[in-house]
Amino acid sequence: MTSVVRDGDVAILRLEEPRANALSRATITALSKALYGLELSDVRAVVLTGKGRVFGAGLDLVEASAFDRPALASFVDAFEALFLQLFAFRVPVVAAVNGHARAGGAVLACCCDLRVLPMHDDAELGLNEVELGLPLPSAALEIARFAVPPQHWTEAIALARRYRPAEALAIGLAHQRADDVVAAAVTRAAAIAALAPAAVQ
Numbered sequence: 001m002t003s004v005v006r007d008g009d010v011a012i013l014r015l016e017e018p019r020a021n022a023l024s025r026a027t028i029t030a031l032s033k034a035l036y037g038l039e040l041s042d043v044r045a046v047v048l049t050g051k052g053r054v055f056g057a058g059l060d061l062v063e064a065s066a067f068d069r070p071a072l073a074s075f076v077d078a079f080e081a082l083f084l085q086l087f088a089f090r091v092p093v094v095a096a097v098n099g100h101a102r103a104g105g106a107v108l109a110c111c112c113d114l115r116v117l118p119m120h121d122d123a124e125l126g127l128n129e130v131e132l133g134l135p136l137p138s139a140a141l142e143i144a145r146f147a148v149p150p151q152h153w154t155e156a157i158a159l160a161r162r163y164r165p166a167e168a169l170a171i172g173l174a175h176q177r178a179d180d181v182v183a184a185a186v187t188r189a190a191a192i193a194a195l196a197p198a199a200v201q
Contacts, residue, residue, distance in 0.1 A: 001030035004037075009044040009193040010186055020057035021050045023104050027060070028078050032085060039090055044193035046089065047185040048112055049096035053122075056105020058129075079104065080139040086111040087143050090201060092192045096185035097174075101125045102162070103132065107140045110147035116185045117165035117174045125173065126162030148173055 005012045013034055015021040023031075038046060050056055064075055086093065086108065095101075095112035099122075106127045109115050117123065127144050129136050136144065136157065148156045149172045155161040156173070168174035178184030192200060 001027050002034045004034055006043070007186055008190060009042075010047060010189040011038050011041070011043040011045075012047045012049065012182065012186065013038065014049050014051055015056060016051045019060065019062070020054045020100075021052075021105065022057045022060040022062075023079065023082075023108075024060040024063045025075060025078065028082050032078075032082050035085055035089065043091060044197055045091050045189035046093045047096050047182065047189050048086075048093055048108070049182050049185070050098050050105075053099040054105070055095070055097045055099050055101040055123075056108050057100070058103030058105045058107075076137055080137045083107055083111055083137075083139050083143055087139075087146075091197070092189065092200060094185040094189045094192075096181040097123070097125065098181050099123050103127065103129050103134075104140070107136075107143060110143050114175045114185075114188055115147075115168075115173070116176045116178055116181045116188065117168055118181055119165070119177050119179050121164045121166065123165055124162040125165070125168050126160065127157050128160040128162060130158060131160035 003014045017027045093112040095109040095115045097109050097117045101109045106125050144157055152171050165177050
């Protein structure tokens with residue numbers, strides 16, 4: 001579900017869910033446990049990325065469709081708790097957005113302090129819950145509002161605009177583009193890790 005590799009003071013945390021890195025209950029639990037373990041470690045920055053051509057497809061709607069109402073409510077609560085855990089993480093997190101980041105996958109990217117997107121245009125970053133007929137949970141909405149520049153809130157959140165990497169960079173939703181997003185994100189993370197941890201935090 002997840003893997004962690006150390007590169008000096010930086011930990012690379014990779015989502016490895018076979019179904020487009022969708023956030024199933026098991027994936028949410030695995031990612032939360034990995035983050036908790038990193039928070040107890042001596043890492044000074046984290047890079048979050050996905051496996052394959054997708055960073056994150058959002059909530060696992062196939063799994064969620066089988067839940068009754070109480071189970072679905074519990075699922076959404078776990079979903080929100082994961083976002084808040086990542087958003088409030090004690091050291092900086094850089095998202096190496098290796099491919100599509102949609103819905104909850106885009107929220108995961110927005111939880112991170114910096115976002116590195118690919119040079120190719122075969123990727124989209126989009127908070128497209130409204131397009132799917134789903135309201136954004138309150139925590140996810142506030143995190144999205146923090147990451148998206150205010151003048152773009154309506155188009156990005158209410159109108160479910162999907163951004164190609166060049167567009168995301170142009171509006172300030174992304175911070176860099178790179179051919180190798182993981183390497184670029186590690187470089188960014190290492191530069192932050194070299195600073196005084198208490199000041200950065």
